[in-house]
């Protein structure tokens with residue numbers, strides 16, 4: 024590992040796109056610093072859960088970057104049978120992100136480097152592309168029978184999207200980072216005469232030499248130089264990524280409607296007021312009896328999806 028310096032401001036919380044000039048292969052690099060620490064500040068996660076959450080946060084930014092959407096969002100959602108119960112990561116078209124996970128407090132018997140399969144007892148990951156208001160959302164599902172989030176997403180991309188894709192993902196208490204390589208289909212067109220048929224295999228072999236430490240510590244330009252210095256690479260300007268939650272009193276009112284009158288009445292009878300914290304940003308919203316009943320009665324307002 025070279026010591027060519029720490030990341031500059033423009034390289035923190037940034038997404039970097041690049042393409043190989045000699046073949047239809049593209050890549051993305053992402054590095055989440057403050058974006059990731061904002062998630063960790065709001066809830067303490069055991070290392071095994073933290074790792075999956077960080078991996079998927081990096082993956083979500085990488086996948087969102089490969090989609091051409093003007094509005095809307097990409098949502099990765101794991102549903103598991105415990106100890107990891109639910110994990111949600113969202114990346115919007117403007118590259119704002121949020122993430123949260125629910126898990127059993129008792130992680131006894133689980134190693135720190137537990138496989139995704141062990142963490143979820145054979146759960147699944149849903150990939151939802153919501154292109155924005157008025158447009159049809161699309162969802163694909165992949166079973167979690169592999170060891171890592173990268174395994175599951177590679178399987179999903181190759182099988183469902185039919186785009187050969189490789190992910191390298193890593194997260195610790197400070198940072199989440201990822202590298203994606205993708206071989207684009209040529210839509211039946213003849214390959215250009217200077218197409219480099221071996222490039223995909225070659226860059227995959229190079230990608231596998233990237234260590235977890237390098238991915239987490241090195242600035243993006245150093246990673247690209249270290250791996251692909253012999254390839255003709257076009258690197259685009261990096262894009263900023265940041266944490267943002269879009270919860271509001273209105274979305275919480277929608278959750279109250281979703282929970283339903285009986286349960287809300289029971290809580291009000293016991294405590295007098297309703298306290299609801301946003302799963303993503305921990306912002307607390309309180310509703311007194313009159314406000315809670317008004318929220319329940321507001322039939323014109325939309326009811327959100329369980330992910331909020």
Ligand SMILES: [Zn+2]
Nearest residue numbers: 268270301304
């Ligand atoms: Zn929130």
